[in-house]
Amino acid sequence: MVVETQFLPFVEWFPLGLLHWVLVAGAVAAVALVLSYLVTAVRHGPVAAAKIIARVLTGVLGDLGQISPRRVFALTRLAVKESIRRRVMVAFALFIVVLLFAGWFLDPGSTHPARLYLSFVLTSTSYLVLALALFLSALSLPADVRSRTLHTVVTKPVRPSEIVLGRILGFTVIGTVLLVVMCAVSYVFVVRGLTHTHEISQVELDKAVDGWGEQVRAGVSKAPLQLRTTKVHRHRHDVYLDTGKSEKKEPAGESQREGSVRTEMEQGHWHDFSYNIAFASPGAEGDTEAKSKIDYQVGPPRGMLIARVPMYGKLRFKDRTGKDAEKGINVGDEWTYRTYLEGGTLAAAIWTFEGVTEEKFPEGLPLEMTLGVFRTYKGDTDKKDIPGIPGSLSVRNPETGLMVEAKIFTAKEFATDVQFIPRTLQGKGTRGEKLDLFKDLVADGKVEIWLRCLAPAQYYGVAQADLYFRARDASFPLNFIKGYLGIWLQMVLVIGFGVMFSTFLSGPVAMVATAGTLLGGFFSTFMARLGAGETYGGGPVESLIRLLTQENLVSDMEPGLRTTVAQMTDSVLQVGLYAMSKVLPNFGQFSFADYVAYGFNVPTNLLLVRGFTTLGFLTAVFVAGYFFLKTREVAK
Amino acid sequence: MQANVTIETRNLTKVYRDFWGRQKVRALKALDLEVRQGEIFGLLGPNGSGKTTTIKLLLGLLFPTSGQALVFGRDASEVTKNERIGYLPEESYLYRFLNAEETLDFYGRLFKMPASVRRQRTAELIKMLGLEWAKRRQLKEYSKGMTRRIGLAQALINDPELILLDEPTTGLDPIGTREMKDLILKLRDQGKTILMCSHLLADVQDICDRVGILYQGELKELGRVDRLLKVRDVTEIRASGLSEEAQKEVEEVIRRHGELVSIGNPTTTLEDLFLKIIRESEAHPGRRVRGTQES
Numbered sequence: 001m002v003v004e005t006q007f008l009p010f011v012e013w014f015p016l017g018l019l020h021w022v023l024v025a026g027a028v029a030a031v032a033l034v035l036s037y038l039v040t041a042v043r044h045g046p047v048a049a050a051k052i053i054a055r056v057l058t059g060v061l062g063d064l065g066q067i068s069p070r071r072v073f074a075l076t077r078l079a080v081k082e083s084i085r086r087r088v089m090v091a092f093a094l095f096i097v098v099l100l101f102a103g104w105f106l107d108p109g110s111t112h113p114a115r116l117y118l119s120f121v122l123t124s125t126s127y128l129v130l131a132l133a134l135f136l137s138a139l140s141l142p143a144d145v146r147s148r149t150l151h152t153v154v155t156k157p158v159r160p161s162e163i164v165l166g167r168i169l170g171f172t173v174i175g176t177v178l179l180v181v182m183c184a185v186s187y188v189f190v191v192r193g194l195t196h197t198h199e200i201s202q203v204e205l206d207k208a209v210d211g212w213g214e215q216v217r218a219g220v221s222k223a224p225l226q227l228r229t230t231k232v233h234r235h236r237h238d239v240y241l242d243t244g245k246s247e248k249k250e251p252a253g254e255s256q257r258e259g260s261v262r263t264e265m266e267q268g269h270w271h272d273f274s275y276n277i278a279f280a281s282p283g284a285e286g287d288t289e290a291k292s293k294i295d296y297q298v299g300p301p302r303g304m305l306i307a308r309v310p311m312y313g314k315l316r317f318k319d320r321t322g323k324d325a326e327k328g329i330n331v332g333d334e335w336t337y338r339t340y341l342e343g344g345t346l347a348a349a350i351w352t353f354e355g356v357t358e359e360k361f362p363e364g365l366p367l368e369m370t371l372g373v374f375r376t377y378k379g380d381t382d383k384k385d386i387p388g389i390p391g392s393l394s395v396r397n398p399e400t401g402l403m404v405e406a407k408i409f410t411a412k413e414f415a416t417d418v419q420f421i422p423r424t425l426q427g428k429g430t431r432g433e434k435l436d437l438f439k440d441l442v443a444d445g446k447v448e449i450w451l452r453c454l455a456p457a458q459y460y461g462v463a464q465a466d467l468y469f470r471a472r473d474a475s476f477p478l479n480f481i482k483g484y485l486g487i488w489l490q491m492v493l494v495i496g497f498g499v500m501f502s503t504f505l506s507g508p509v510a511m512v513a514t515a516g517t518l519l520g521g522f523f524s525t526f527m528a529r530l531g532a533g534e535t536y537g538g539g540p541v542e543s544l545i546r547l548l549t550q551e552n553l554v555s556d557m558e559p560g561l562r563t564t565v566a567q568m569t570d571s572v573l574q575v576g577l578y579a580m581s582k583v584l585p586n587f588g589q590f591s592f593a594d595y596v597a598y599g600f601n602v603p604t605n606l607l608l609v610r611g612f613t614t615l616g617f618l619t620a621v622f623v624a625g626y627f628f629l630k631t632r633e634v635a636k
Numbered sequence: 637m638q639a640n641v642t643i644e645t646r647n648l649t650k651v652y653r654d655f656w657g658r659q660k661v662r663a664l665k666a667l668d669l670e671v672r673q674g675e676i677f678g679l680l681g682p683n684g685s686g687k688t689t690t691i692k693l694l695l696g697l698l699f700p701t702s703g704q705a706l707v708f709g710r711d712a713s714e715v716t717k718n719e720r721i722g723y724l725p726e727e728s729y730l731y732r733f734l735n736a737e738e739t740l741d742f743y744g745r746l747f748k749m750p751a752s753v754r755r756q757r758t759a760e761l762i763k764m765l766g767l768e769w770a771k772r773r774q775l776k777e778y779s780k781g782m783t784r785r786i787g788l789a790q791a792l793i794n795d796p797e798l799i800l801l802d803e804p805t806t807g808l809d810p811i812g813t814r815e816m817k818d819l820i821l822k823l824r825d826q827g828k829t830i831l832m833c834s835h836l837l838a839d840v841q842d843i844c845d846r847v848g849i850l851y852q853g854e855l856k857e858l859g860r861v862d863r864l865l866k867v868r869d870v871t872e873i874r875a876s877g878l879s880e881e882a883q884k885e886v887e888e889v890i891r892r893h894g895e896l897v898s899i900g901n902p903t904t905t906l907e908d909l910f911l912k913i914i915r916e917s918e919a920h921p922g923r924r925v926r927g928t929q930e931s
Contacts, residue, residue: 155695
């Protein structure tokens with residue numbers, strides 16, 4: 001998962017976001033005002049048009065300032081009742097059916113079952129709720145206009161602003177209720193779908209425990225007792241009952257031992273394994289009947305549904321000669337998100353972390369990394385114990401320059417590697433003095449982690465978010481709710497746009513317009529790049545010509561009338577596209593599904609930013625919707 | 637605008653245009669009209685004459701192409717005037733998924749009235765319009781007459797000063813029609829101003845104080861009903877208990893001084909006859925008329 005975008009703290013973002021909102025909303029309002037004046041001037045003449053526009057604007061301010069909560073509440077209740085009577089709960093029934101069928105097809109034995117389950121429930125909920133929001137919001141008001149029920153409402157002292165607000169709130173209420181129920185059902189579905197336990201076959205138990213028991217009885221047990229669970233959900237776990245401690249503490253001839261360990265990690269989870277072993281009493285010589293007995297219990301899967309809170313550092317690079325570099329090297333990938341370190345050289349990726357304190361990490365630094373691996377040769381496949389490309393992690397004090405090599409590891413392409421840098425590290429030199437992580441290597445909360453690739457002519461691909469400290473784990477249920485909060489924000493936006501379009505368009509057209517906004521919003525980043533001319537192949541018309549004539553994207557088009565006309569048209573269209581990309585909400589950014597599915601905590605900062613962005617869009621569509629309803633003839 | 641004038645239109649014109657702004661229909665042409673406080677004013681005219689357009693312009697549902705529509709001295713597009721207005725549309729355009737109580741409660745909430753008053757008005761109107769037995773049924777189960785009644789109830793929920801009724805008797809049976817007319821008269825007696833439009837001339841004649849006749853968007857006649865209907869060159873004498881000799885004597889006198897148009901027993905209206913039969917049937921259930929009794 002890519003969490004590369006660094007979000008400004010909310011307090012820093014807010015003034016910038018507000019300024020952006022004011023500029024964009026102001027520009028849209030100015031364009032709308034000029035167009036309205038021109039249309040009115042054509043109909044009524046320039047002077048009368050100015051008077052009409054002035055009167056409308058005065059009315060707008062008055063109407064917006066006199067919104068009655070009582071009437072808005074009445075209209076909200078009406079929208080809720082309308083939704084219920086229109087069998088909106090069918091969507092929930094559909095959701096249940098989808099879950100029932102999904103139970104057959106989702107494979108809990110896949111490599112990342114939690115990711116699969118979470119992605120599924122979040123995506124299916126999102127599709128259903130957004131479709132529902134689209135239908136409800138875009139069709140309701142036009143249906144009222146068509147059936148003329150709106151006539152009996154607008155002839156009461158109801159302002160257009162109250163009608164628009166009542167609809168938005170009403171559909172939001174019904175959507176929220178539906179989403180809350182879906183969230184609860186999804187949570188149960190995920191937990192129940194993933195939960196499982198394992199057993200250990202009796203044959204293996206007898207064999208292993210008896211052998212181990214003899215060692216314990218003899219007081220010579222050194223190797224841990226290795227057990228292997230049965231296969232459930234297409235995986236099994238190894239369990240090691242360590243004897244290292246007991247060797248010192250427990251005398252030969254002990255009769256019983258109990259304890260609790262973790263199973264080995266498989267498919268991103270482990271189980272708690274508690275056991276109680278009653279060793280056979282050392283009977284007379286040749287007593288072969290005596291058998292040890294073990295009672296054990298395997299707990300539910302753990303570490304599967306998590307919400308990691310990462311602490312990210314700032315990334316810089318050293319080149320192959322050890323000099324500072326802006327970035328690593330490009331190995332030819334078109335996608336330049338990651339930049340590469342050459343193995344067997346001084347090239348390094350250096351993350352500088354701030355705020356690393358003993359209070360936060362009393363045991364040491366839990367570190368997780370997901371690296372790209374680029375091989376120029378296959379490597380020594382005979383070395384089965386080293387399946388990846390070797391690398392090293394070093395810890396460096398940014399002030400004193402003291403550096404310690406903390407870990408040697410092997411990296412596989414995009415596999416999440418979990419490392420732990422302990423409090424005490426072995427220093428360099430013959431004396432090899434022991435160093436304390438916080439006293440010797442952290443300066444004012446700052447510490448550097450150096451990553452190097454050790455295999456010559458092999459490469460590591462890194463980006464800033466690829467390596468982080470796992471500061472703590474947040475509550476997974478709360479993170480799950482945050483994931484649904486993202487869907488809620490998307491739903492509210494769709495409702496807002498749907499209601500706004502429905503104030504002046506017929507139902508089907510409003511629905512298409514809202515769906516177009518939704519689709520455009522998902523591609524608004526691409527649209528901005530297209531508008532700014534940052535894409536290969538030119539603008540829309542030039543691209544179309546290239547597509548039809550199968551011309552290369554990067555070569556210049558042949559000069560001529562066709563090219564001139566296409567590029568001139570594109571330059572106009574690109575302005576429109578760029579403007580559109582600034583006006584449309586980037587719906588994809590409101591989804592937190594990846595955070596939840598990949599086990600990362602959704603930052604509160606991000607929630608606040610997205611929440612206020614939604615509020616900004618809602619305010620704009622509300623005012624636009626009010627304006628459209630105010631200036632249209634309801635009875636036409 | 638005079639103090640006792642509730643509605644005033646000045647040169648009110650409405651042109652319907654198509655999507656491209658081209659003129660389709662000139663629905664109303666320079667209408668000048670005044671409706672005074674406390675009167676029942678009827679707008680008469682055939683279909684497409686501009687009656688409903690006038691009402692919609694007065695309600696702000698349409699915008700005038702030119703001219704002005706004033707209600708209580710304010711522009712018709714002002715929302716605040718609606719506090720004092722009740723409107724019964726041609727068809728009762730109501731939310732069919734609500735029941736009668738919910739409908740009136742919803743419309744009541746749109747006005748500034750305390751909850752207790754809203755509940756009281758809802759109960760009163762449901763009782764007054766005889767819908768108590770069906771107040772919990774969704775409107776989609778209502779007959780057309782019942783829908784008209786609940787439509788009228790929503791128009792009266794705010795105890796309005798001005799009531800605009802678009803074809804108020806459409807879809808009602810004779811009893812419902814009479815009840816509606818009685819109710820309109822009662823509302824007038826309470827001091828309310830009523831503007832109704834209809835093409836059912838008998839209804840308008842029965843209850844309206846003044847009428848305006850529209851044809852093709854133009855006001856063709858305006859005045860008090862009794863004045864407009866008066867046939868000035870014909871004298872009507874009504875008497876009861878005259879013997880045949882006395883009748884002949886009266887005929888003789890009339891012939892001496894003018895031309896006798898007709899003389900005989902007057903006929904009642906079909907509406908009155910129908911209502912009389914219904915009332916008698918309710919008083920004496922089971923009485924039937926045989927087909928052979930006709931003479």
